[in-house]
Amino acid sequence: MNKQFLIVGQGIAGSLLAYNMYKAGLSFKIVSSLELRKASDIAAGLFNPLVFKRLTKSWMVDDCLPVMFETYRELEELLGHKFLYEKDILKPLSEHESVMWKERRAQDNFGDFISDIHVNHVGKGIKGMHAYGKVTQSGYVDLPKMLKKLRKFFKREGLIVDSYFDYKDLGFIDKQISWHGLMAETIVFCEGYRATENPYFGDLAFKPTKGELLEIQCDELQEDYILNKKLFVMPVGNHRFKVGATYDWTQLDEETTEEAKMDIISRLDDLIDLPYKVINQWAGVRPTVSDRRPILGIHPLHEHIAIFNGLGTKGVMLAPYFAREMTRFLSVSDYPLAPEIDIRRFMK
Numbered sequence: 001m002n003k004q005f006l007i008v009g010q011g012i013a014g015s016l017l018a019y020n021m022y023k024a025g026l027s028f029k030i031v032s033s034l035e036l037r038k039a040s041d042i043a044a045g046l047f048n049p050l051v052f053k054r055l056t057k058s059w060m061v062d063d064c065l066p067v068m069f070e071t072y073r074e075l076e077e078l079l080g081h082k083f084l085y086e087k088d089i090l091k092p093l094s095e096h097e098s099v100m101w102k103e104r105r106a107q108d109n110f111g112d113f114i115s116d117i118h119v120n121h122v123g124k125g126i127k128g129m130h131a132y133g134k135v136t137q138s139g140y141v142d143l144p145k146m147l148k149k150l151r152k153f154f155k156r157e158g159l160i161v162d163s164y165f166d167y168k169d170l171g172f173i174d175k176q177i178s179w180h181g182l183m184a185e186t187i188v189f190c191e192g193y194r195a196t197e198n199p200y201f202g203d204l205a206f207k208p209t210k211g212e213l214l215e216i217q218c219d220e221l222q223e224d225y226i227l228n229k230k231l232f233v234m235p236v237g238n239h240r241f242k243v244g245a246t247y248d249w250t251q252l253d254e255e256t257t258e259e260a261k262m263d264i265i266s267r268l269d270d271l272i273d274l275p276y277k278v279i280n281q282w283a284g285v286r287p288t289v290s291d292r293r294p295i296l297g298i299h300p301l302h303e304h305i306a307i308f309n310g311l312g313t314k315g316v317m318l319a320p321y322f323a324r325e326m327t328r329f330l331s332v333s334d335y336p337l338a339p340e341i342d343i344r345r346f347m348k
């Protein structure tokens with residue numbers, strides 16, 4: 001008989017794990033609470049192949065990016081909606097930075113991601129800079145819309161239960177786990193930052209990060225590019241832009257704050273010189289890990305309990321590749337996980 005899986009959580013991690021299992025013909029059910037907020041519903045959805053601080057490539061970008069494009073395009077096809085928007089990022093550069101960008105661009109593979117460094121005027125109201133670096137293979141995914149459509153899809157297929165998962169209700173019978181009458185060989189926890197409350201994984205090295213984001217309306221700002229300088233300004237249509245974000249490791253709640261709003265506004269005012277109004281503000285908590293790598297694998301003492309989490313600040317780019325890895329790991333015997341993402345790095 002087909003092995004049965006139970007997935008807890010329908011953020012980007014649980015959703016893409018479920019989608020990969022669905023494609024592979026594996027049997028699963030998802031349990032997810034509609035009451036709890038998802039980081040995936042707050043995320044701007046940005047993907048950027050570069051890390052600007054040191055001007056390096058994003059970790060594993062050459063592996064993750066192709067799987068990312070492939071997966072979201074498959075989902076667009078399956079669900080009949082557009083979710084993935086490719087948009088170049090414009091990074092205003094100082095004279096010193098533009099020298100560094102030119103050097104990088106000449107290096108192997110960087111040319112795939114830095115399409116241009118130019119001094120042309122790119123639009124009204126962006127505060128003066130020496131030049132602009134143009135990053136390509138970047139853009140954003142409309143995660144809230146995609147996850148809503150996926151939930152509907154799983155619902156139609158009878159594969160999702162809308163419920164809070166109370167850890168006390170997890171039972172063990174022979175070689176299976178049980179939960180409210182459902183039986184499975186393996187339960188896979190994908191609860192985002194709430195994994196810190198999980199009695200099996202709570203003491204892993206999670207270091208959740210609260211983040212806040214604004215939506216503004218700015219009628220005169222260009223909408224062709226995502227701007228990035230100390231914050232991102234991402235056009236989402238109709239002269240609206242998502243702007244952020246903040247990082248807070250101390251106040252781990254999901255409440256918006258005036259302090260974060262002021263912080264974002266002050267950075268935005270350093271970048272643009274145009275009238276705008278703030279029309280929305282959101283807050284969420286990212287499932288970040290001390291070594292900033294995802295966490296995949298089976299609990300070393302409980303062979304029926306697995307985890308797929310730790311997508312941190314980069315769920316959009318990492319989830320497709322690692323959901324595929326996790327599916328292979330769970331379904332192909334002796335499939336190796338890379339040590340740097342394997343849960344065993346924390347559980348000696």
Ligand SMILES: Cc1cc2nc3c(=O)[nH]c(=O)nc-3n(C[C@H](O)[C@H](O)[C@H](O)COP(=O)(O)OP(=O)(O)OC[C@H]3O[C@@H](n4cnc5c(N)ncnc54)[C@H](O)[C@@H]3O)c2cc1C
Pocket residue numbers: 008009010011012013014031032033034035036037038039040041042043044045046047163164165166190191192193194210211212213244245246282283284285286287309310311312313314315316317
């Ligand atoms: C302000 C902000 C901006 C961000 N911007 C970006 C960005 O631009 N690009 C990017 O790539 N990433 C971004 N991120 C990070 C991104 O949100 C995360 O990497 C990603 O969403 C994590 O997904 P997840 O599925 O692990 O967790 P979540 O999305 O939090 O999903 C967890 C799921 O588990 C469920 N759950 C938890 N506990 C239980 C329980 N006990 N019972 C039942 N269900 C449970 C929840 O209901 C939810 O469905 C941002 C995050 C924030 C906060």
